[in-house]
Amino acid sequence: MTQNIYDDPEFFEGYAQMPRSIEGFAGASEWPAMRALLPDLRGLRVLDLGCGYGWFCRWAHEQGAASVRGLDVSRKMLEKAARDFPAEGIEYMRTDLETVNLPVVAFDLVYSSLALHYIEDLASLFERIHTALTPGGRLVFSIEHPIYMAPQNPRWSIDKNGHQSWPLDSYFLEGPRITHWLAPGVVKQHRTLGTTLNLLLRANLSITHVEEWRPSPQQIAARPEMIEELDRPMFLLIAAQKASL
């Protein structure tokens, strides 16, 4: 089963304080870039893998999605989602994405924000997503960028001349990365960018866009410290599509 770090009290407490938890999309710098990859949601059946507090489910509902289903492994987050954003047409379900059975040809859009880098068997999940999508249906997801996740010591390094860089190593050593983020022992799964793309292709999902997220000039103007995000990519956003009939 996927590690359920989000129900760890220490982690949950820390995550609840993050801008993206309090402000939703306004606190998620990559949201404008994600949104740009989404189709018009009106009338679509939408599945959100790793829905967390339900921000996207609510938004999809407001955009006119025909139905929205949000899956997550965290009981605490789903309870908060159902409390904060109850709505006809949104269904939250606790489930493990490693093994979840998805209905066949049931969704026009599968969405996932910063969840799939916790998944060990991504090949299997992509196959299940392909089966769950309607012909022409889309998968849009974000993960931590592998350049961000790979290093043994994923922190900025400053050399003796004061120059800052990202000390990349271990890029081809795929597998678990254990970090101390909000709580000790958070396990993420590192895969190269090539591996993730080739897993999509092998699941018969064609790639339609690959976005290595960078802050916009407006975002940097508002928060000048974000300029360091131009030195290495933090998030990877991918749009893919199942063939039309």
Add this chain to the structure above:
Amino acid sequence: MTQNIYDDPEFFEGYAQMPRSIEGFAGASEWPAMRALLPDLRGLRVLDLGCGYGWFCRWAHEQGAASVRGLDVSRKMLEKAARDFPAEGIEYMRTDLETVNLPVVAFDLVYSSLALHYIEDLASLFERIHTALTPGGRLVFSIEHPIYMAPQNPRWSIDKNGHQSWPLDSYFLEGPRITHWLAPGVVKQHRTLGTTLNLLLRANLSITHVEEWRPSPQQIAARPEMIEELDRPMFLLIAAQKASL
């Protein structure tokens, strides 16, 4: 016009000493991975962009390609190619890839090894390649990996504990990178991986495989110093395809 560094006497002299110049494919570590992306060449019309000494042109001819055309900006390299590998069915031509006019629906395979990272207007070249390909035709190419090319100081860094890493910075600062490789002032064009992939997609070329090259266990056994290549990708190999009719 593309910088023609290969005809610089100092560069040409240095390049001529490289294993890949002397040994051909045997001296090019990424060749087995490139070859794995190629279709059966029998009967195909093949175009090689940046053919250099003509190793690939000769190989394609030996594999039974119906015709092989090799383009390069370097007069010296083409003269050596024509001298070393003359053959019925191979045609070498000196041309600038930035502006070359390619014939319409004329090639089943467009191949390019470590040349396209010199090109400034890659969007235009991908469009011309799309036009030049037959329906279902393939583009297989390698470039320096953007992680390898991006840094202001693209050299391994050793920290005070003796740990080696690749000091990534400037990843999102796309544009020229001037390096001293064999000769001073070699100009390469840095683009993020996302940009390269999205340029392909916008030219209506679908991505079929993305290989961030790594040495095989056999290659590392033969040359143990290659193990550092597992820390960051050096080459990027991409296979793409024009839609079938």
